Amino acid sequence: xxxxxxxxxxxxxVTLDLIKTLRLKFISSENKINDLYKQIFLDYADWYLxxxxxxxxxxxxxxxxxxxxxxxxTRLLGVGTAxxxxxxxxxxxxxxxxxxxxxxxxxxxxxxxxxxxNRLITFSKNALAEIIPYHLDMEIFYNHIKWEEPKRVTWDRxxxxxxxxxxxxxEGTIEKGYDGGF
Numbered sequence: 001x002x003x004x005x006x007x008x009x010x011x012x013x014v015t016l017d018l019i020k021t022l023r024l025k026f027i028s029s030e031n032k033i034n035d036l037y038k039q040i041f042l043d044y045a046d047w048y049l050x051x052x053x054x055x056x057x058x059x060x061x062x063x064x065x066x067x068x069x070x071x072x073x074t075r076l077l078g079v080g081t082a083x084x085x086x087x088x089x090x091x092x093x094x095x096x097x098x099x100x101x102x103x104x105x106x107x108x109x110x111x112x113x114x115x116x117x118n119r120l121i122t123f124s125k126n127a128l129a130e131i132i133p134y135h136l137d138m139e140i141f142y143n144h145i146k147w148e149e150p151k152r153v154t155w156d157r158x159x160x161x162x163x164x165x166x167x168x169x170x171e172g173t174i175e176k177g178y179d180g181g182f
Contacts, residue, residue: 042073043095052076067123070094074127082132090131096120108132112142 009015039048046065052072062068073093087108088101096116102109110128115121125140132138 042069042076045069066095067119070123071127075130082136087128087131091124091127094120094124094127097124099124106135107137107139109139109141112140115142 005015005019038044039046042049042052045052049065049068049072053068056072056075058071058075062071070093074090084101084103088099091097091099091101091110096114097120098113098115100111100113102111108128110124112121112124115124121140121142125138128138128140
């Protein structure tokens with residue numbers, strides 16, 4: 001901006017102070033515009049999530065911002081006719097989860113290819129329950145348990161199970177309701 005003014009005013013203190021003030025206002029305005037642009041994308045939104053949650057009448061408040069983003073995203077994507085492709089794309093939109101969806105005999109079968117942790121499995125299961133019509137049943141399969149995941153279970157309680165029992169556990173054979181208790 002200093003380059004655009006006449007050379008007479010380049011050394012004037014009042015003009016330099018005005019330019020400095022205008023530069024600060026422009027930077028502030030630019031930051032606000034960039035923040036507003038960022039809020040459009042749910043992967044980066046923070047204060048806009050609260051607005052979307054109020055629009056959707058979400059009463060359950062989650063502390064983790066990633067969980068809130070995933071919840072809002074699945075609610076937005078999971079609207080309309082529940083087709084296999086729509087359900088699969090909605091659940092796969094959750095970061096840290098990859099699933100295959102199958103539909104057989106009035107049952108939606110969700111097979112986890114990958115899930116970062118059990119919280120995401122529970123989250124995906126709840127999202128699927130909200131998306132599918134009530135007359136359809138739901139089956140969930142996953143074949144992964146990392147050594148660090150069964151934190152609440154002691155080795156004494158696990159000794160009676162083989163590793164194969166633990167891997168095939170879907171509803172938490174080690175501890176009642178293990179996968180949903182997070």
